[in-house]
Amino acid sequence: MSLGVIGYAGAMGRWQPDARGRLEQAALTLYGQHGFDNTTVAEIAERAGLTKRTFFRYFADKREVLFWGAQTLEQLFVQEVAEAPASAAPLDAVAAALDAVAPMFEERREFAVRRQQIIAANPELQERELIKLASLSRAVAEALRRRGVGDAAATLTAEAGITVFRVAFERWVDEGNQQPLQELMRESLDELRAVAAAR
């Protein structure tokens, strides 16, 4: 399974004339046309009508164009887990967070699909995505512990939630998909519950 789920957490829409958005669009286009490895920061900046210096004000390197949203996603996820009703079971707190992050992706589906294709074509980017998702999972587990969930239960719940997210995301970016991400995440969560209950 290729991953492509991190990096759309930005607040900005596609057509705003801001430098970050222009650099991002230029990078996505070039990565798609020539491959990630064959694209330079100079080429991205040129296509965006900006300088390399400007590029490095926004992104540490060309990989970060694809991953800068991970931190925002993590913060929102953690916040939603923290703010779930005290009575919510651990997995329900994670389900509430999944519901809350869905619109962030839905707003930028075309970006998500293109990004997914770029990542699927590059093992190094897949590894980076894996590491970002592991970091997200650890943050969610930590948020669950702060709710009083036991150590192991927190890790198990967080990992389950991230897997639900990944499975739903894969379906969502599929070309033939018509279902919203939120609905797909709810379906995946139900499927996880069914799998865990089956004996």
Add this chain to the structure above:
Amino acid sequence: MSLGVIGYAGAMGRWQPDARGRLEQAALTLYGQHGFDNTTVAEIAERAGLTKRTFFRYFADKREVLFWGAQTLEQLFVQEVAEAPASAAPLDAVAAALDAVAPMFEERREFAVRRQQIIAANPELQERELIKLASLSRAVAEALRRRGVGDAAATLTAEAGITVFRVAFERWVDEGNQQPLQELMRESLDELRAVAAAR
């Protein structure tokens, strides 16, 4: 959570005088004393009383000393999933595989503990472990699909199983732990089922 669960799948005991085992022992000792980054292949070979050439007959690089067992583990895991009774639910097939791999680790607990400490001290090794575990999860999911399990359910079950494995492994290598790995894995699996059932 630091990971340290791959790489003990070798058939060889600690005290056999074979070259692989001697290189492995020498590497573990040096990584522990001087750190992974500060140890060279030449130093490992010298300590083992062997040549660099011999080292490279067994390991592609110094990292592989810690990860060469991953493939054997994956093969056994996949085989056990495949051979679980046809009537077994997907998560029960994975539970059977967890039972089957436990002795392989139990035989080399001291090695596992030392390896865990080395990996915990090095982010690059932690990333490598994450990637190996993701590969293991994909292989288990594929084995479940061959049993007729649906695509998403296979991924969800495999990821749940690998998480159970990781959580139990963390407890098992803990200094104060007295419980066998198999027992800890069964406990973690029960905990996962409880987490998924709670509403």
